Amino acid sequence: MSRKTRIVATLGPSLEKLVDKVKDYVDVFRINLAHGDSDSHKRYFELIKTQAPDSSILADLPGPKLRVGDIGKVELKRGQEVVFSPDHGIIVQEALFYKSIKPGSTILLSDGLIRIRxxxxxxxxxVGEVLTPxxxxxxxxxxxxxxxxxxxLTDNDFRLLDEALSLGAxxxxxxxxxxxxxxxKAKEKINNRAWVISKIEKNQAVNRLFKIVEESDGVMVARGDLGVEIGLENLPYVQRKIIKVSKLLGKPVILATQVLESMVSNPLPSRAEVIDVANSVYQGVDAIMLSDETAVGQYPFEAIQYLNNIIKSSEDKVKPMRPSPMKSTDDAVAFSSVSLSELSKSEVIAVHSRSGLSVIRVSRLRPKASILAFTPDPVVARRVKLCWGVYPFTLNENPGDLNELVTTLDKKCRELGVRGNLVIVAGDPKMESGRTNLLKLHHID
Incomplete structure (x- = not known):
């Protein structure tokens, strides 16, 4: 229970043979549905469920993203004339691409690394000319x-959404x-069968940030396309803004893109990447995601190990900032549980939750104590695995009243080796789920 910031790793050709080896480091495996087909998607889901059953799965929809087709590897030189077409040259099949460009337009490829006029x-x-090779x-x-x-959202997104839900995302x-x-629209279609993680990567989304975060179950700072969209010089400020709003509203936030990019081809990260990861931990992100590093990189296992080590070292030295409590009875109980754990020197906050909301309320306050989340629903247990500092456990029984609930949590915590003061947070089992109205300082000899 030493690492509180979660690790998300993208599953791809480089990592698929190492799932069993990295399962103790990876909290969430990401499957990018923009690549592969239905057969490969199904194979990846089955691979995770077989070899890493305790890990959760993030299925990433492609959206209306324009992509280069299957071209292999092409070296583009400065001043070179290149052709874009659906079947030769630089293959681009989407009609939206040709509708959206005009003579004089500058387009950016591969997260802005290549520029073509x-x-x-x-x-x-x-036809275009290469400006940046x-x-x-x-x-x-x-x-x-x-x-x-x-x-x-596109028609293809809705098709892939049905596929991902049927496979158990x-x-x-x-x-x-x-x-x-x-x-x-997505949540209406999903109907609570999965959490919706909104990727912030368009300037339009930044302008509607508060409303988007409010409606989402979680948020991703997708720095690749976002940096191209708003300008790299503006990315640090916008990243902090997204994290701040997400924490304010109690929504898990994932940092993504080029986290340890140099490890795609090198066994060590750069100094700047190490500092970037540490700063993200200090800002209080819930999770950090690896993309190409694990999907197609030469050192996927080493990248995961380095990310784990950087996070642990950073968490040991600096506490993440704690947001102000929300003005609600439920959040008041969560806030009090954190204060109580610190004053009573409790190392564990035990949260019983049927919906996961009580867990999220405590997690957003970034307590020093570890958060043990107990739920009768294995689906909820997998979802809250994304949240900072949370260690979920599925209960075989569902307590009928408060006394039974306390007895159950006492027993489970003893089995886990918890001793001394213990803070218990829960909702009354006789009330509707989603409430947080019980706070108890409990002692285990």
Whole structure:
């Protein structure tokens, strides 16, 4: 129970043979549905459930993202003339691409590492000149600065959403969320079968940030496309803003993109990457995600190990900032539990929750004590695994009243080796789920 910030690792060709080896480090495995097909998606789900059954699964929808097709690896040189078309050159099959560019447009490839100025455009082809050279590989993203989208969810997203839910996803990542309406539509379709994680990567989303976070179950700072969209110089401020709003509203927040990017091809991270991870821990993110590092990198296991070590070292030295309590009875109990644990020197806060809300309320306050989350619902147990400092356990029984609840938690904590003062937080089992109205200082000899 030493690491409180969670690790999310993207499953891909590099990591699929190492799932059993990394399962003790990875809290959530991410499956990027923009790649592969139904058969490979099913295989990845089954791989995680078989080899890492205690880990949760994030299924990431592609959204209306423009991507390069299957081109292998192409070296682009400065001044080189390149052709975009659906079947040759730099393959781009989406009609939206050709509708969104014009002569003089500058497009960005591979998270902005490659820049190309468009010279001519036809209905289904275009010619451009390379301004910033680099090596372009299949399925890399295409960004068109200042392009305004009319929608955030596509028909393909809804198809993949059904697939992910049928395979047992715990979280659904919504790419290119534009407003809270995208989140509402997705949640209507999901009907509480998974948590909705909104990826903030468009300027339109930043402008609607509070409403989007309010409607979401969790948020991802998707720094790749976001940095291209708003300008890299603005990214640090916007990252802090997203984290602050997410913590204020009690929604888990994931930091993503180029976390340990140099480890795609190197066995050690750069100094700047180590500092970036540490600063993210200090800012109080719930989880940090690895993408290419584990999906296609040469050192996936080492990347996970380094991330784990950096997080643990950072958490030992600096406490994350604690947000102010919300003005509600439920949050008042959660806030009091944190204060009580510190004053009574309790090392554990035991939270009983049927919906997961009581767990989230305590987690957002970043207590020094470990949070043991007990729930009768294994689905809830997998979901709260994303939350900072939470260690979930599934109960085989569902206590009928407060006395039975305290007796059950006493027994479970004893089995886990908990001794001394223990703070218990829960909702009355006789009331509707989602409430937090019990606070008890309990002692285990």
């Amino acid at each position: 468009i010279k001519t455009v036809d209905k289904d082809s275009a 680099g090596v372009l590989t299949s399925r890399k993203g295409i960004n068109i600065p200042d392009m305004t989208l009319d929608y955030g 715990d979280y659904i990542g919504l790419s290119f969320v534009l407003s809270e309406n995208d989140v509402i």
